[in-house]
Amino acid sequence: MKKHVLLLAAFAALFVNFISCSNDDPKTSQVEVRLVDAPGDYDAVNVDIQDVMINRNDGDNGWQSIGNVTPNVYNLLELIGGIDALLVDSEVPSGKISQIRLVLGDNNSVVVNGETFPLATPSAQQSGLKLNVHQDLVGGVKYTFILDFMVDKSIVVEGNGDYSLKPTIRVITEATSGAISGMVNPFDYQVEVSAVTGAEEPIVTLTNEEGKFMLHGVPAGTYSVTFTPDEASGLSPKTVEGVVSVLGENTNMGTVELE
Known part of the structure; x- marks a missing residue:
């Protein structure tokens, strides 16, 4: 009997979730996140993006993946002149979000004078790059978050000649509909x-x-x-x-x- 009750509860939860995401429900918003670059003096800057998350509060307990993210390595220096990279385009519950986080993988590098160097990202790989947005999402409205990755300010040459990524990213929020x-x-x-x-x-x-x-x-x-x-x-x-x-x-x- 207990097993059947649990199954019914799970089915009910799935049903409620389906209803809340239907086209007739105003409590969802469409969110897309795009990546652009302010140019830097390098041959290439390759960043391995694994996930995009949003936070509903200012603590560490409200993070959730936006979903529909295809992990990829992006050369930031190609994202100029009107070219951008669409990281995610997905439907999320409406309401206030406080932060966006980029979760990076291990395959990050910088190319200088034709030579490729690993790009260390010690904190970003574990907890992600946290960006403040503080945006209220209105039901039925589409929002675009443009992440302007400022390469010149984001790459640090260490004393031993190694390169580290300490990102400086400007976030632009557009209500596009x-x-x-x-x-x-x-x-x-x-x-x-x-x-x-x-x-x-x-x-x-x-x-x-x-x-x-x-x-x-x-x-x-x-x-x-x-x-x-x-x-x-x-x-x-x-x-x-x-x-x-x-x-x-x-x-x-x-x-x-x-x-």
Whole structure:
């Protein structure tokens, strides 16, 4: 009996987690982390990035991996002139995050005058490079964190000729979209909700069982939002003009009445 109770509890936890990450739930935000470089006087600077984590508080107990990270070695000196490296693009629970951490592997090196030297990273490998961000993530909004790796200030030549990495990284936070949410009435039938501006492709979602909807990742602009009920409902489509999406904000349309 105890085993069955534990299995049911585990299933319930998975079900709740699935619901919280659905497209109709406004309590998640899309986060991407990109790496760029301020140039340095080296042939190459290779950094082995294994994971990207976020912290919900200022202590050491709130760290969690963003997930969806492919470990890779990046030559920082290639990330200039508009070129960047996408480290992660994933959905995370909304709310405040205080820090981002890069976890490094062992394969770090610097190339000077054609010769490759190991790049020591004694603290970064164990605990990661901790970067303060202090950002409130709004549900349905996409955020980009740009990590500007300042190579000239980050590489130290030791007295014995060895090279160490003591990173200086500038963090730039961009809210790259907004969101549009609300609910429809009546909600006995599912309704397709689409937002369009100009000649752009529409952004589309469906209402949930409570009639609620959220259009995620909506670029800033003014939209026509169209509600198309299931044909079996007998309700007519309705379009609301002039709905404004603002970067970093959730535009709540309230309740839209269908007839």
